[in-house]
Every structure is written in C-alpha cells, then in structure tokens.
Amino acid sequence: MKIYMTDSTYRYDIEALAKAIFKTEDLEATRDLDECGPFLAIIHKKEDDAFNLRVVxxxxxNAISExxxxxxxxAGDVRGNKKQVRRRLKHLMVKTILGDESANILPWGTLTGIKPSKLVHEMIQSGMNRQEIRSELExxxxxxxxxxxxxxxxAGLEHDFIYPPDPKKISVYIGIPFCPSKCLYCSFPTKVNAADRIKEKYVKALAVEIRRYAKEIADYEIETVYMGGGTPTELSAAMLREVLDVLNGTLDLSGLKEFTVEAGRPDTIDEKKLSVLKNSGVDRISINPQTFNNKTLETVRRGHTSEDVHKAWEMVKPFGFNSVNMDLIVGLPGEDIPEMESTMKNVSIIRPDNLTVHTLALKKNAEMRKSSVVKMLPGEDAVAQMINIAENGALSLGMEPYYMYRQKYMLGNMENIGYAKPGKACLYNMxxxxxxxxxIAFGAGVMTKFVSLEENRILRTANYKQVSDYIESPVEMAERKIRTKKILDNANI
Ligand code: SF4
Structure with a gap:
C-alpha cells in the first residue's frame, strides 16, 4: 500500500491506523500521486486559524473516494490543537476508506493506542457524563x-481503585529476565537456562540498584510491588529469598496493598519457592498455562504440559495466596474453537481468582514470525469466536473484566482483557x-515511568536490556533514574 503525506507530523498515527484498516504491515511512502495502483493520500495544510484536512x-x-x-x-493551545487535528484526520481516514460500516470492520475505530480505558478516564476528568462519553466514543x-x-x-470498575490519583503513592517493578526455555512467540530478551553463577550475580546487582535508589523513594508510599520477567521463579528458592529480603529490608512496604510475583511457568515452581514467597509477604501469584492443549504447548515450546499446570495449582492451593492469576493466549498455532473450549473446561476446574486473556501478537522479534507455524494460525473470525468463549467462561466463573490493553501486531486487531472475581482485581495492572x-523499575530490560500529575506529563527511563550489561552497571541504572526525576522536577518549577 502506498501512502502520500504532506509531512511527517502525524505519520506514526496515520501509519498505525492504515495498518489496522488494510491489515498489512507493508506501507510504502510515495511522493508521486500520478503513478498507477492503489494509494492513500493524507493532506493537511494550515490556513490562517484553521487546518484544511483532505483524505484521498x-x-x-481505481475507484477514488475523497x-x-x-x-x-x-490561538494559544498548541498541544490541544495538534491533538484535535490528529483525531479528525484519523476520523476522516476511516470514513473515507470504510464508510459508514466501519464499526463492523474496525471495532476499535480510530483508536490505535494501547490503552482505551485511559481515554475514558480522561473524558470523565474533563467533566463529561456517561452518555456524553458513549456518544463521543461512537x-x-x-x-x-x-x-x-x-x-x-x-473504566467504571477501575475508577474506584485508582481515583483520586495520589502523587505520593508509587509502585515498584522488579524484572527477572530468566526463563527455562524460549517460547516461540516471545520477543523479550530473556536469558534461557542461565547458569546459577549468572543468576547470582544478577541478584547481587539488583540489590545494589535497589539500595542505591531506596532513599529517593523513602518519602513515598509504595502501594504495589510486582515482580515479573521473564520468569521470576526460574531463580532458586535461596535467590528469591535474597531478592525479597532486600526489598523488605530496604524499602518501606508498610503501606503495601498488593505484592505480586509471576510464577509464570508451572515447571519452575516448588514448595520451597512458594514458602519463600508466602513468608516474604507475596499475596498474589500468576501461573500461566497459555493453553491447556499439550500439542500446542509443544508447538510453541512452552516446555511444560497441561498436567504440570494442574499439579502446580494443587501445590499452590494450600499456601492460601490472596489471589492467583492465570494467563491464556488466544490464537496460538493449530488452535480453533474445540481447543479453546477444552482450555476453558480446564480453567473452570481450577477456578483461578484472575484470568488474563491475551490475543496472540506476532511481535517483530519473535521467532514465530519466521517459523512455518504461522501458517497454522487461526483466522480472524475463529479468533473472535475463541475470545467470546474465553469471555463467557470467565463470566460464568463470576469474574468481571477489570483491565485491558491492546498491542501492536495482535491477531484481528483485538485486545487483552484481565478478568477478576469480586475483590480480586490486580491494582498494579490497573x-x-x-x-x-x-x-520505579529495577533490573535488566525494565522501564521506569515517572508520572507528573501536576504537569500531566510522563518521563520514562530504561535500564540496560542485556543481563551482562546490567550486572556491570546497577549504580548507573539507579543514577539514570535520579537524573530523569530531576528533569521532571525542574520542568515542574
Ligand atoms: S515465559 Fe514469557 S518471557 Fe519467558 S520465554 Fe516465554 S514469553 Fe518469553
């Protein structure tokens, strides 16, 4: 698909929407509108106090719509004006290409962002009522x-948990980038089967980074801690204890509302590790089957079976964690309606507190993109039906959708949805x-996000991605955060 744009101001948004509309990654910029073949032209020009927008x-x-x-x-509202031009350009694109039937073809309309509920919260904050929001979204x-x-x-469910926002409350994220094997769909630079000596060095580096940064957040209330990965339970029980002892001993966790550790791969859990988690204050864990079909698990190289998930669940139950989550992926290669039904049957036997239903995203760095199994991916209609099966299953277990996000390269341009039983929604996710x-994030490959509520501004700072680089530089990673925070504070003066 060829795209002509007057300039690159809105390029990212235009391309993201064009990819969703045309269901292709292949977009080619063109400067010559006279050449043959299909094209999309986006023209925007400033004229006195208005913008002239045109989509062809x-x-x-060779039929032309325009x-x-x-x-x-x-005058004066540069940011607001830019936002409005972007929004109207996208609206015009969808109307020009898809006409009045767009909602059937593109259910998320002009939204290309990954956080649809955030938009609703912004509308609530601007004073709009429910009906006004619905009609604006439509x-x-x-x-x-x-x-x-x-x-x-x-958004309604989230609202009670996250409003009013409090600048003195923060969350802490700990990244553990180790896994027992690499899933075929994974794009994260996790270290597979790392030697104990590397993991030990990593744990020591984490301790250095946390201790170096601790005084910067001493005046804040830590509301949630989330340890993700990778697979945190790929660490030994002793290493897990070391990390958790550093957290408990260095940070003030007296106001903590939730402490999650992802025990993602069921084959990495044992009773020793579970007691370390439980005794260190962890109250929410996640065991992630992704699917309960052994053939698929083998195809995507999960390295465990459906039976392992059931065994892990039996092991976890007596520990009495407040909440146990399970992640599923809809749209895995070779799966269709019967596989999804079978997965949901297994979920209904286990009855977890949370169920997070992802739609497969074919990420750029994932091995799956180049693998022949892409030919086994289900079509869009099947994916939509499977999502419905998962939704009905979650609702029948007494759960409600409580958070959602979208990702690039998702099958069928769908969404990921977290379901929770009443009182079990994950605050960190929301x-x-x-x-x-x-x-505040610690570890390799993590991203710290500083939010200035006052300025309505976000600054992010990334840690080194590779474990080897991180192990060498934990102090530098802490100091990076200090510098970024200073930039935000100075901007607020
Ligand atoms: S468990 Fe997660 S991080 Fe590890 S390889 Fe699989 S998808 Fe990647």
Whole structure:
C-alpha cells in the first residue's frame, strides 16, 4: 500500500491506523500521486486559524473516494490543537476508506493506542457524563457498541481503585529476565537456562540498584510491588529469598496493598519457592498455562504440559495466596474453537481468582514470525469466536473484566482483557494501564515511568536490556533514574 503525506507530523498515527484498516504491515511512502495502483493520500495544510484536512483513497479498482474538512484552531493551545487535528484526520481516514460500516470492520475505530480505558478516564476528568462519553466514543472515535460496553465497564470498575490519583503513592517493578526455555512467540530478551553463577550475580546487582535508589523513594508510599520477567521463579528458592529480603529490608512496604510475583511457568515452581514467597509477604501469584492443549504447548515450546499446570495449582492451593492469576493466549498455532473450549473446561476446574486473556501478537522479534507455524494460525473470525468463549467462561466463573490493553501486531486487531472475581482485581495492572502512578523499575530490560500529575506529563527511563550489561552497571541504572526525576522536577518549577 502506498501512502502520500504532506509531512511527517502525524505519520506514526496515520501509519498505525492504515495498518489496522488494510491489515498489512507493508506501507510504502510515495511522493508521486500520478503513478498507477492503489494509494492513500493524507493532506493537511494550515490556513490562517484553521487546518484544511483532505483524505484521498484510490482502491484496487481505481475507484477514488475523497473527504475533506476544515478544523478551527483556537490561538494559544498548541498541544490541544495538534491533538484535535490528529483525531479528525484519523476520523476522516476511516470514513473515507470504510464508510459508514466501519464499526463492523474496525471495532476499535480510530483508536490505535494501547490503552482505551485511559481515554475514558480522561473524558470523565474533563467533566463529561456517561452518555456524553458513549456518544463521543461512537461518533468521534467510531468505536463499535460492543467495544464501548467493554471499555466503559472496565473504566467504571477501575475508577474506584485508582481515583483520586495520589502523587505520593508509587509502585515498584522488579524484572527477572530468566526463563527455562524460549517460547516461540516471545520477543523479550530473556536469558534461557542461565547458569546459577549468572543468576547470582544478577541478584547481587539488583540489590545494589535497589539500595542505591531506596532513599529517593523513602518519602513515598509504595502501594504495589510486582515482580515479573521473564520468569521470576526460574531463580532458586535461596535467590528469591535474597531478592525479597532486600526489598523488605530496604524499602518501606508498610503501606503495601498488593505484592505480586509471576510464577509464570508451572515447571519452575516448588514448595520451597512458594514458602519463600508466602513468608516474604507475596499475596498474589500468576501461573500461566497459555493453553491447556499439550500439542500446542509443544508447538510453541512452552516446555511444560497441561498436567504440570494442574499439579502446580494443587501445590499452590494450600499456601492460601490472596489471589492467583492465570494467563491464556488466544490464537496460538493449530488452535480453533474445540481447543479453546477444552482450555476453558480446564480453567473452570481450577477456578483461578484472575484470568488474563491475551490475543496472540506476532511481535517483530519473535521467532514465530519466521517459523512455518504461522501458517497454522487461526483466522480472524475463529479468533473472535475463541475470545467470546474465553469471555463467557470467565463470566460464568463470576469474574468481571477489570483491565485491558491492546498491542501492536495482535491477531484481528483485538485486545487483552484481565478478568477478576469480586475483590480480586490486580491494582498494579490497573495503575499501569492508566498512567496515573509512578512505577520505579529495577533490573535488566525494565522501564521506569515517572508520572507528573501536576504537569500531566510522563518521563520514562530504561535500564540496560542485556543481563551482562546490567550486572556491570546497577549504580548507573539507579543514577539514570535520579537524573530523569530531576528533569521532571525542574520542568515542574
Ligand atoms: S515465559 Fe514469557 S518471557 Fe519467558 S520465554 Fe516465554 S514469553 Fe518469553
């Protein structure tokens, strides 16, 4: 698909939406509109106090559709004006290419961002009522009624947990980038089968980074701690204890509301590790089957079986964690309706407190992209039906959708949804999706997010991705955070 743009101001948004509409990654910029073949032209020009927007679409049959509009630009509000032009350009694109039936073809309408509920919260904060929000989502963002119901429900549930935002409350994330094997769909630079000596060095480096940074957050209340990965339980029980002792001994966790550790791969859990977690204050864990079909688990190289998940669950039960989550992936190679039904049957036997239903995303760095198994991926209609099966299963277990996000390269341009039983929603997940709380992250490959509520601004700072680089530089990683925070503080003066 060829795309012509007057300039690159809105390039990212235009390309992201064009990819969703045309269901292709292959976009080619062109400067020559006279050449043959289909093209999309996006033209925006400033004229006095308004922007003239024009979208021209020539399809494969050489039929041309065209729409244009003038967007008034009140003086002074540069950021607001830019936002408005972006929003109207995207609206015009969908209307020009898909016409009035767009909601059936593109259920998320013009939304290309990954956090739909954040948009609803922004509308609530601007004083809009429920009906006004619904109608704006439908008429301006062209979102389907079904997705509006979903995002309104999620935002309503989240609201009670995350509002009013408090700048003195933060979350802490710890990254453990080790795994027992590499899943075929994984794009994360996790270290597979790392030697104990590397893991030990990593744990020591983590301790250095946490201790170096601790005094910077001494005046904040830590609301949640989330240890993710990778697979944190790929560490030995002794290493896990060391990390948890550093956290408990260095940070003030007296106001903690939730402490999660991802025990993602069931084959990495044992009773020793579970007692370390339980005795260190961890109250939420995650065991991630992804699917309960052994053939698929083998295809995607999960390295465990469905029986391992059931065994892990039996092992976990007596420990009495407040909440246990399970992650599923819809759309894995070779799966269709019967496989999804079988997976949900297994979920209904286990009855976890949370169920997170992801739709497979074919990420750029994932081995799966180059593998022949991509030919075994289910089609969009099947994926949509499987998502419905998962949704019905979660609802029948008494769960409600409580957080959601979208990702690039997802099959069928769908979404990931977290379901929870009443009182079991994960606070960290809700905070992460709505960008209302600072998250201080420690470890390799992690991202710290400083949120300035006052300035409505977010600054992020990344740690080294590779374990070998991180092990050499934990102090530098802590100091990076200190510098970034200073930039934000100075901007606020
Ligand atoms: S468990 Fe997660 S981090 Fe580890 S290889 Fe699989 S997808 Fe990647």
């Amino acid at each position: 679409w020539k399809n494969e049959k 729409k244009s509009e003038m967007v008034k630009q009140p 008429s301006e963002y062209l979102i389907s009624k079904e997705k509006i119901d979903l995002v309104m429900g999620v 905070q992460m999706m709505n960008d209302l709380q600072t998250v």
